[in-house]
Amino acid sequence: MNKEELNRINKNVVKIIKQDREFLIEKMAGDFEVQKKTSRRDLVTSLDKLNQKKLKEELSEVLEANFLVEEGDAANNPVSTSGLIWVIDPIDGTLNFVKQRDNFAVMIALYEDGEPLLGYIIDVVQNILIAGGPDIGVTLNGKELQQPENVSLVNGLVGLSGPMLAHNMFNFVSIQEASLGVRVIGSAGIEFMRVLLGKQVAYVSNLHPWDFAAGRALAIALDLMTTNLDGKAPNMLKSSVVLVATKKAHADILDLMD
Template sequence: MNSDELKDTVKVVRNWLVEARDNVLRKIDSRLKVDTKSGRSDLVTNIDRANEQFFVSKIRQFDPEAKILGEEGFGDQVDNIDGRIWIVDPIDGTMNFVKQRNHFAMMISLYIDGQGVLGFIMDVINNELLYGGPEYGVYLNSTKIDEVKNTNLSDGLIGLSGPLVINDNFHMQDIAQTSLGMRIYGSAGIDMISVFKGELIGYISYLKPWDFGAGKIFAETLGLKMTTIDGQQLGVLSSKPVLLATENAHRDILTIVKK
């Protein structure tokens, strides 16, 4: 993509997200239709589905040859990373959305032949949009983020998955105790915005492509590390426990994970 194509794509996707946010806020106090997927804590609502259908429709019009991987299944069956792939999470943190009407995000990312091109994470309630990529830069609303301080695990707060901590998977309790404190937000998008703003030094959770697609692009652009929990390369279509952290915190965490 040349610079003009990047600018045009950023402008178009930002407009989609503004419109989608308005749609969600208009319906947020309405009675939701809530269904379960894999279990009682894995929810989907009529607004998740409507939002994904909205994004899929917009992407089909804007980039008709591309494949679309969406959490709720309104896109394509994507089994390889060839070509242009849009990855969509229409409501990230659905439990928060249902129970709190807060702390949830919308996420979109674009990959071409497995390489991250552009990512977008919108904190819906706070109206914060993190967007960009390696050839564009990363911005929070209109402010460019040039770097994230390379903080050690022991000097920062870390975002963790509640179930991983409760079950002490991968020595997660030691990781929490080594940090200055853990935070559990219940939304990958909200956690990752906090990492890229420098509020958290890392985030660990079991994630699927729509959960980490945008964050992976930002991490690679800003010099942070996003890998599997044991430090291996994270494939675009992977569904694994994921570790996002500053380089120093990433090193510290792997030492604990592998002990």
Template sequence: MNQFIERTQLIQEWIYDAAKLIKSSFEENLDIQQKSNRNDLVTNIDKAVEKQFIEKIHQFFPGERIMGEEGFGDEFQNLDGIVWIIDPIDGTLNFIKQQYDFAIMVAVYEDGIGQAGFIYDVMQDKMYSAHKGKGAYCNKKKLPPVKDLSLKEGLVAISSALMSKEEGLARLVGRASSGVRLIGSAGIETAHVASGQLIGYIAASLAPWDIAAGKIIAEEVGLIYTKMNGSSIDLLQKNPSLVATPTAHKEIIMLLNTKK
């Protein structure tokens, strides 16, 4: 465990450096490319940030494997050993359209178990972090264990993809809650659940880099993070995902089963 705590200062320095690079691009004309669809975009800045992280990891931690959203890392068939999972800009569409509500996310896993996770809300200057068994923090202030609120007692975030593809399901969960919020960044939405602003977040399909850091932080404050059917997250593939307070988690899964 100590080795992961010792990495914290380096990782946070790298994240702040990446944030400076991102902010410096606000006045530039971005090179924007479409990936799977018109809402799934990548910019030259996403790529530059990921490459910057990979160079630093190779320099300080040679031999450790890296999974990155933009494909500059390693190929994976397993999560053996120490694995870094990086999302250079989580919420790229927000970054392009709003210059707001996007995050940098870094996680370190060992043999498939999350050891350290970081979500940096760039424009709010909020660094959410956690080490396994050591609690979760926001800007060095320890986050308390979440209140185990029910679905009706809190707000729930639902991904835009789920809202459009599973309208009935989203309406069902939304009506049972106090209200629905959409941000467009899995990291920030998960951080808001971990800090008690939301009681749950549901997404149709999250990639490993959308999940890895947030899962560590969420579990350190007592949240449950699983696939939407309640089974374990698989960090080698995309997952229909649900993170929520224990009570809300049970209620949402019951609602999803009712929908079927």
């Protein structure tokens, strides 16, 4: 896709996600239904669903593409990465949304043949938007965002999944030990943001495609690594353990995973 077309799409998606933030701020003051999905910790609200429907409609008007989305019938999600795909997480960090009314994000990404074109993460309550992609660069609330310093694990904070740390899955305790400290936020979007902004050198968790699609598009544009624990690019159609990190911290963590 040429740069002119990417810029046209970008301009429209920025407008959509900023308006969507206002929509959610207004809606979250009112009542909404909460339901369990796969476990008592895996929640969905009527607002997740409503917001997904709204975003699908709005994005369809910007560009016709397939949809890979969090909420709804998984059977409707694409089985191939070929062509154009919008990836949507209408509320990332639903548990934080329900319990804190804070620390959650909306994420949108556009992929073509499995490669990231554009990514958007908005911290709804703090009103922080990171937007862009490998070909058009990245902005933080409209201003150019520089790539973060290439800091090693020993000199940085790292975001981890709480349960994976508690059970030392994949030797996570060794990451905790090697780093300056761990943080557990409860929203992949907010964790990705922290890495993109240089506040953490890495984030590792078991993620669905909609949890990492936008972050990966932005990370590539900022010269950060987003891979599985074997160092390979994550499969866009499956859940897997995903690591986003500075180049140094990425190498440090892969070493510890051996």
